[in-house]
Amino acid sequence: MRKQLSFPTRSSRLALLATSLGFVLICLDVTVVNxxxxxxxxxxxxxxxxxxWVVNAYTLAFASFLLSAGALADRFGARRIFAAGFAVFTCASVGCGLSAGAAMLIAxxxxxxxxxxxxxPSSLALLGAAFPDPQARAKxxxxxxxxxxxALGAGPLVGGVLVDRFGWPAIFLINVPIGVAGIWLTVAHAPDTKGHAARRIDLAGQTLAVIALVGLTYAVVESGRLGWTGMTVLAGLAVAIVAGGLFVMVEARHAEPLLPLALFRHAAVNVSALTGLSLNFGYYGLMFAMSLFFQSARHDTPLETGLAFLPMTAVVTVANVASGSLTARFGYRLPMVVGQALAALGYLSLAFVRVDSSALAVALPLLMVGVGVALAVPSINTAVLTHVDPSWMGIASGVLNTARQIGGVLGVGLFGALVRPEFDDLAEGLHHAAILAALVTLASLVSIVLGLRTSGSIVTDDRARRLSSSPRE
Structure with missing residues (x-):
């Protein structure tokens, strides 16, 4: 009989609690805003x-600064950067709640x-330091x-209640007590990682990354209003392409690059990044499109909208835990495959949803999407942590999460162009968006099957990673 794993020390448990609170804060914001x-x-x-832009301003800034945040965590220590992030997020939440117009809210x-x-990135780096054993780390x-x-599961329901009873600013102000508790817990109890004082910040790479992502986001968002042939949309795409190309050139020559290209020599990193992009593309895009569909086409209240999302979000926690158990026992490839297959099936089923569809007909596809996404997320994080040298965990987790947030930006932008309240047939736009999400998810599934030749045993692969050289060598 296999002995159950337990957390090594009290400090490890407190580190897990601190990092979990941080992720709760971030993910709660995603669903309540929709x-x-x-x-x-x-x-x-x-x-x-x-x-x-209200949705994508957050996601764009998140994606743009993740890589530098990973480098900052590696240079100054994960605990310091993690606490700073908590503070910035909490103060910004107050600003959102007090906004009187679009400009202040978006800023x-x-x-x-x-x-x-x-x-x-610093939260994953803290977990890597607190749980050196690969199986305990997977758990x-x-x-x-x-x-x-x-938080994702509770977000729609909590958001619906808050918006109905207290107005939309309450969805941001609820972050304040969580943020204060997280900051105190991090400073008082979380362990730190060793800082690398020699690690330099790649300002040129960071600037080019922001320019490229802003150009891409602008083109995708504005395409719904101006069309893909609009001059400013084409200009945004051109800026994204040029800045992206210059970014790759700078990173290839920089002594301490924002994005070490050697990270991509590991198939697991490449596949995990693509899978993460597809996960957020479908999930974030779907949350945005379905929220407008529920409230503009079906005329549901915010609370009814939150309840409609519950089948997709409520099962996520259970599926996440199941994914960790599957990963620890069978490796990370199986949860990826099963999760992406379920999500693709869910998206395809949404292509048959109508304005007058029953609650069950809407709930079942959302349930499949929720379970599928939840199965895949822990496995891609474990795959990256397993294959990357410990000193590069901050940057590596930043790469993975940047890919995920870029997927979210593209999903919201493209789905928003298809499902706009001024359109006569929101259901048709939703069908096109669902099919697009299914195609992107299936492409990711193919990359998993072809790119990951082994099951991804966390024990075997962790030993192999320790024996291999780090990307900077």
Whole structure:
């Protein structure tokens, strides 16, 4: 009979609690904002493009600064950067709640994204330091992701209640007590990783990354209003391509690059990044599109919208924990495959949902998507932590999460262009968006099957990683 794993020390448990609170804060914000979109639109007189920017301003800043945040965690220590991210996010949440117009709200959302970017890579680095045993680490990562999944699950319902009873600003102000508790817990109890004082910040790479992602986001978001042939949309795409190309050139020559290209010599890193992109592309895009579909086409209240999302989000925690157990026993490849297959099936089923569809007909596809995504998330994090040298965990987790957030930006932008409240047939737009999500997910599934030749045993692969040289060597 296999002996159950236990957490090594009290400090490890407290580190897990601190990092989980940080991820809870970030993920709670994602789902509650989607439920409040219609009320924000009416209260602040926002159009569809402004609504997309409210969502994407956060995600864009998150994606843009994740890599630098990982480097900062490696240089100054994960605990210091993690606490700083908590503080920025909490203060920005106050700014969001007090916003009186689109400009202030979007600016505060950018600051929230920067705070979130500081938190996520350092949280994974803290977990790597607190749980050196690979199997215990897999369990810890699954719990870390599971608590965040709990926030995702509770977010629509909590958001619906808050918006209905207290108005949309309450969804941001609820972050304040969580943030204060997380900051105190991190400073008082979380262990730290060793800082590398020689690690330099790649300002040129960071600047080019921001320019490229802003150009891409602008083109995708504005394409819904101007069309793909609009001059400013084409200009945004051109800026993204040029800046992206220059970014690769700079990173290839930089002594301390923002994105060490040698990281991509591991198939597990490449596949995990692509899988993460596809996960957020479908999930974030679906949350945005379905929220508008529920409230603009079916005329549901925010609370009813939150309840409609519950089948997709409520099962996430259980599936996350199950994924950790599967990963510890069979390796990370199996949860990836099963998860992506389920998610693709769920997206395809949404292509048959109509405005007058029953609650069950809507709930079942959302349930498949929720379980599928939740199975895959812990396994991709474990795959990256397993294959990367410990001194590069901050940057590696930043790469993975950057890919995920880019997927979210693209999903919200493209789905928002297909499902706009001023369109006559929102259901048809939702069908096109669901099919697009299914195709991207299936492409990721093919990359997993072809790119990961082994099951991904965390014990065997962790030993292999320790014996191999780090990317900087």
């Amino acid at each position: 439920v409040a979109l219609a009320r924000m639109r009416d209260s602040l007189n926002l159009d569809s493009t402004a609504l997309e 505060a959302r950018v600051l929230q994204g920067i705070g979130a970017a500081l938190c996520v 810890a990562v699954s719990i870390w992701a599971g608590t965040a999944a709990l």
